[in-house]
Amino acid sequence: MDLENAYMGRILVADLNEGTCEEEELTEEMVNEHIGGAAINLALYKQHADRNPIVFGTGLLTGTFAPSSCAGVMTGKSPVSGRVCHVPLSWQTAVEIKYSGYDFVVVLGESEKPVRLWLHDELAELADAEEVWGQDVWQTTDKLRYEHGDDYVQLIGIGPAGEKGCRVAQISEGAWGSRDVFGMGFTLGARKLKAIAMRGLGSLEVADGFLDECLEVQQGLRKGAIFEKQGLLALLEDLGVSAADLEPIQQKVHRHSAAFNCAYAANTYLMIDEPPGLLEESKQDEPGLLLNDPAGVISLLFLKEGLPVVLREINRQGLDPVACGALLAKEGVSEAEEAVKRVKALAGEGVGLEDAGVENVYGLAPWPLSEALEARLIQAVSIFSHAVPLSPLGGGWADVSVGEDPAERAQWWLDRMAVSSILGICPIAALLSPEFGIEKMAELGAKAVDWDGLTEEALLKQARKLLAETHALGEAGGTVPSSWASADLDGALEKLRQGWEG
Amino acid sequence: MELSVESLKCIGCRICEYACNYHHDMDCSPNGASLMLHRAEKRDYFGMMVKREKDLLLARPEGPEVVPPGEQVEGAGASSKPILMRAPCDLCEDEDEPFCVKACPTGCLSMVES
Numbered sequence: 001m002d003l004e005n006a007y008m009g010r011i012l013v014a015d016l017n018e019g020t021c022e023e024e025e026l027t028e029e030m031v032n033e034h035i036g037g038a039a040i041n042l043a044l045y046k047q048h049a050d051r052n053p054i055v056f057g058t059g060l061l062t063g064t065f066a067p068s069s070c071a072g073v074m075t076g077k078s079p080v081s082g083r084v085c086h087v088p089l090s091w092q093t094a095v096e097i098k099y100s101g102y103d104f105v106v107v108l109g110e111s112e113k114p115v116r117l118w119l120h121d122e123l124a125e126l127a128d129a130e131e132v133w134g135q136d137v138w139q140t141t142d143k144l145r146y147e148h149g150d151d152y153v154q155l156i157g158i159g160p161a162g163e164k165g166c167r168v169a170q171i172s173e174g175a176w177g178s179r180d181v182f183g184m185g186f187t188l189g190a191r192k193l194k195a196i197a198m199r200g201l202g203s204l205e206v207a208d209g210f211l212d213e214c215l216e217v218q219q220g221l222r223k224g225a226i227f228e229k230q231g232l233l234a235l236l237e238d239l240g241v242s243a244a245d246l247e248p249i250q251q252k253v254h255r256h257s258a259a260f261n262c263a264y265a266a267n268t269y270l271m272i273d274e275p276p277g278l279l280e281e282s283k284q285d286e287p288g289l290l291l292n293d294p295a296g297v298i299s300l301l302f303l304k305e306g307l308p309v310v311l312r313e314i315n316r317q318g319l320d321p322v323a324c325g326a327l328l329a330k331e332g333v334s335e336a337e338e339a340v341k342r343v344k345a346l347a348g349e350g351v352g353l354e355d356a357g358v359e360n361v362y363g364l365a366p367w368p369l370s371e372a373l374e375a376r377l378i379q380a381v382s383i384f385s386h387a388v389p390l391s392p393l394g395g396g397w398a399d400v401s402v403g404e405d406p407a408e409r410a411q412w413w414l415d416r417m418a419v420s421s422i423l424g425i426c427p428i429a430a431l432l433s434p435e436f437g438i439e440k441m442a443e444l445g446a447k448a449v450d451w452d453g454l455t456e457e458a459l460l461k462q463a464r465k466l467l468a469e470t471h472a473l474g475e476a477g478g479t480v481p482s483s484w485a486s487a488d489l490d491g492a493l494e495k496l497r498q499g500w501e502g
Numbered sequence: 503m504e505l506s507v508e509s510l511k512c513i514g515c516r517i518c519e520y521a522c523n524y525h526h527d528m529d530c531s532p533n534g535a536s537l538m539l540h541r542a543e544k545r546d547y548f549g550m551m552v553k554r555e556k557d558l559l560l561a562r563p564e565g566p567e568v569v570p571p572g573e574q575v576e577g578a579g580a581s582s583k584p585i586l587m588r589a590p591c592d593l594c595e596d597e598d599e600p601f602c603v604k605a606c607p608t609g610c611l612s613m614v615e616s
Contacts, residue, residue, distance in 0.1 A: 064530055065520065099531065138544070151543070151581040175544055203531030211524055215604055222607060230513065254546050255563075258515040263607035265513035269546035279510075279564040281547040288546060 001028055002450045004205045006036070006060050007103045011044065012124050014117055015051075016191055017109035021117075021124040026103050035445075035454070036060035036103075038086045038421035039466050041075035044106050045084065046473075051108040052077070054187060056089070056156065056196065058103050059424020063095040063260070064204060065214040066444045067221055067436065068429030070095055070260035073421045074156070078182035079167050079190075081382045084473045085182045088385055088420075088427050089156065091173045091267075091292070093198070095260045096154035100200030110191035116144070116157075119198040129194040136160060136316040137172045138286065144197050157195030158185045159318025161347035165189060168323035169347075176267075176290045177315050179387035179427075185318050210447055217440060222263050224394050224433045231256040232268040232291045235428070238393055241298060248304040249297075252276050254288060259426060266428050267292045270308045289315060295387040299325025306336025313340045317347035322387060373406035374413070377492050381410070383470050384417040388427045392434075399434050407492040411499060418463035438463075468500035504616045505591060505600065507561035509549045511610035514539055518550070521605035525594050536591035537602060540582050550610075551582065555590045 003009060003026075011024040026040075034040045037059035044055045054076035061069045072094025074087040089097075097105065101122035111126075114133035118125045132140045137159040145153045154174060161169035162185035169185030171178050188194075221227070233246050233253065243250075254276050256265035267290050271278065274287040289312045291297055296314075299322045300307045310328075314321050324343055333339050375390045390413055392400050402412045413431075419438050420430040423445055429436065439456040446454040516539050519532035526534045540560075541548035552559040560567040560575065569575055575582075593613075594600040603611045 065517075065524075142544075149580055151541070151579060201531070201533050203527075203529040203533065206524065206528065206530050211521070211601075218605075218607060255510075255548075256513055257546075257548070258513040258607075260515065261517045261520070262513075262515055265515075271546075279562075281542060282545045284545070286544050290543075290546070 001031065002205065002207060003028055003031060005207055005210075005449050006064065006204065007031070007058075008098060008101050008122075008202055010102050010122070011104045011106065012102045012119070013048075013106045013108065014124065014126060015108045016111040016115065016126070016193060019111070019115075019126050021126060023124075031060070032453075035422050035459070035462050037062070037071075037424050038073045038075060038418065039462055040104060041073055041086065042084070042466060042469055044104060045075050046469075048106060048108055052110075054107045054184070056097060056105040056107075058094050058098045059420075059422060060445050061441075061448060062424030063098045064448055065206065065211050065261070066423075066425065066448065067214060067218040068259075068262045068426040069424055070262055071420060071424045071426045072097060074171065074180075074184060076184060076187055078184065078382075079186045080183040083382055083475060084470050085184075085382060086384055086421055086470070087171070087178070087180045087182055087184055088388065089173065090179065090259050090426060091154075091176065092152075092260055093154045093156055093173045094424065096198045096200065099202040100198040101202055105196065107191070107193060111193065114192045114194050116194045117196040118148070119196065119200070120148075121200050121202070129192075132194055133163060133192075134160065137318050138175050138316050140195060141172075141175045144195060148197065148199065150199055153197050153199045155195050155197045157318075158188045158193075159316060159347065161318045162186055162189030163194075164348050166319065166347055166349060168320045169318055170320040172315070172318050175315070177293050177296065177321060179293060179295075179385045181295070181320055181322055181385050181387050182382075183320065185320075207448055207450060213447055214444065217436065217444065218263055220435045221429075221433045224435075227264060227394075230265040232266055232294060232297065235266060235294055235389070235393060236297060239294065239298075239389055239391075241301070245301050249307055252288070252308060254278070257290065262426055262429060264429065264432060266426075272308045272312065288312075293321055293387055294389055296321030296325070300328075302329060302334060303336060303339060306334075306339060309336045310339045310343060313343045317343060319343065319347055373488060373492065374409035376489060377406060377410040377496065378413055380489065380493055381414065381467075381471075381496065383467060384414065384421065384427075388417065389431060391431070393428065393431045395434065400437075406488075407495045410492070411496055414467060414496070415460060415463050418466050419459055422459070422462060422466065464500045468497075471497060471500065503593070503613045505552060505593060505603070506612050506614040507550050507552065507559065507566070508610050508612070509561040509563045509566070511608045512539075512549060512561075513608055513610075514541060514548050515607065517605045517607070518602035518611055521601035522591075525597070525601045526589060534588065536588050538582070538585045538588070551585045553585050553588045553590050558585065
């Protein structure tokens with residue numbers, strides 16, 4: 001196995017109680033047993049379980065030439081579901097973790113004072129964060145990038161919501177939100193960890209022929225119908241949102257952006273304070289915001305033209321937009337100005353959705369739009385973030401050879417999420433193209449590190465093991481709303497879980 | 503033939519930087535690439551910079567700008583300066599097609615007649 005083609009070979013253990021950073025080796029034995037990403041995260045979580053750890057990890061293919069290899073994963077106990085969960089990291093953050101010199105970062109315990117972790121070129125430092133404690137996500141991002149003298153420093157951090165103990169506080173990736181629906185912003189805030197910043201000039205070796213094979217896969221992906229368009233709004237249309245509902249924000253679209261090495265630009269910038277057709281650099285510092293969360297946007301569509309302004313505030317406060325959308329709808333708040341005030345107040349209230357009387361499953365707001373049983377199954381499982389769409393994109397279930405059985409559909413999604421979180425492939429890309437299935441991902445992984453044992457069967461086995469072992473750490477707490485409760489749901493859940501043990 | 507950059511097709515995925523670096527250094531990183539993405543993230547302003555033999559091409563969204571050596575560029579921050587120290591683009595002279603053109607998923611980068 002050529003590990004230097006995939007990993008830097010380092011695990012960082014940051015102890016917030018002691019204020020120390022220590023390195024451990026990422027061994028070939030660990031990779032052989034767990035492959036990478038969420039699976040190694042979980043092994044590290046269990047190793048340090050008595051210290052309430054959170055683990056930030058990269059996949060086997062994160063940061064390589066493999067298409068859509070932008071992803072990483074954060075593993076920890078969610079304050080809202082009460083169980084261990086795996087949150088996808090995307091944009092540029094996971095790649096920068098690896099290139100800063102570390103494949104996995106384990107954070108233990110709690111700090112007495114606000115701190116931040118700075119990773120750069122195989123060096124790690126826990127530094128004081130008093131200067132940025134209390135600042136919103138955008139202010140924090142600007143300040144830390146300025147301090148480190150580099151606009152390309154990437155950050156995973158929290159805003160005031162996480163600092164103040166709001167249970168629907170979300171981790172942020174740079175200035176933008178993330179796909180965290182598990183309240184992991186609360187988890188960082190509770191241990192006074194304001195941010196992890198990273199920047200590095202690392203590099204990976206490359207197997208002969210790997211680049212060519214990756215480019216061939218990328219060209220195949222681009223033949224899918226959805227690639228005739230770009231952007232988050234095209235994804236939302238694919239999910240069934242009407243053009244009429246999207247029109248108020250469609251008018252503000254500026255440009256579309258992709259995460260690292262992604263052929264589909266799944267992020268769309270909306271101009272709020274400048275004309276959307278502006279091509280020159282704006283003289284304003286913050287003329288708009290980047291949409292990167294399909295579920296969050298759908299949750300807020302009822303705000304119509306007010307959506308961008310409200311979502312901007314949600315981003316700044318470091319809140320989960322899905323939860324905010326559910327709350328605002330429940331309270332009948334639809335005017336932008338009032339919604340912004342409510343969002344600011346929510347960030348400081350330290351409450352969960354139950355306090356606001358929002359019906360939810362296991363403490364989580366339901367995925368908007370879908371009442372399909374497979375969607376409810378996925379949310380009831382509560383292991384991977386349901387901010388990622390819950391069905392194939394750019395095609396239907398028939399295109400991925402999955403029938404009508406809800407448990408089979410839920411398992412298809414769970415398998416895709418598990419495999420993509422182990423390899424470091426963008427979870428949205430894992431839904432986008434039938435051609436980029438688990439077999440093809442396994443082929444690329446095997447080629448990358450010269451590992452004959454990394455077959456589709458081995459990858460799927462690791463995925464099911466990840467599900468079983470995460471589930472074994474504890475069921476999600478909470479109750480199923482009466483509108484959801486059914487023998488069908490219980491029976492299908494049991495069928496799923498038996499499949500993981502098989 | 504020369505490298506053309508259609509800036510509005512760029513989606514900022516950065517695979518071109520990594521592919522270019524692979525041509526120079528045979529590893530996976532952006533550090534030795536002859537081109538580099540400039541991004542002012544919160545303003546959604548981004549485009550490629552290409553170090554050429556005799557100048558620097560800034561493929562701005564509003565239109566290209568060619569900068570002779572030594573000239574100051576308005577708005578250039580510390581993060582953009584590393585491009586000045588890179589090897590100039592050689593159009594991957596030993597290859598049938600530049601690696602960046604092969605890797606670009608949108609056709610932003612292409613080869614055109616000079």
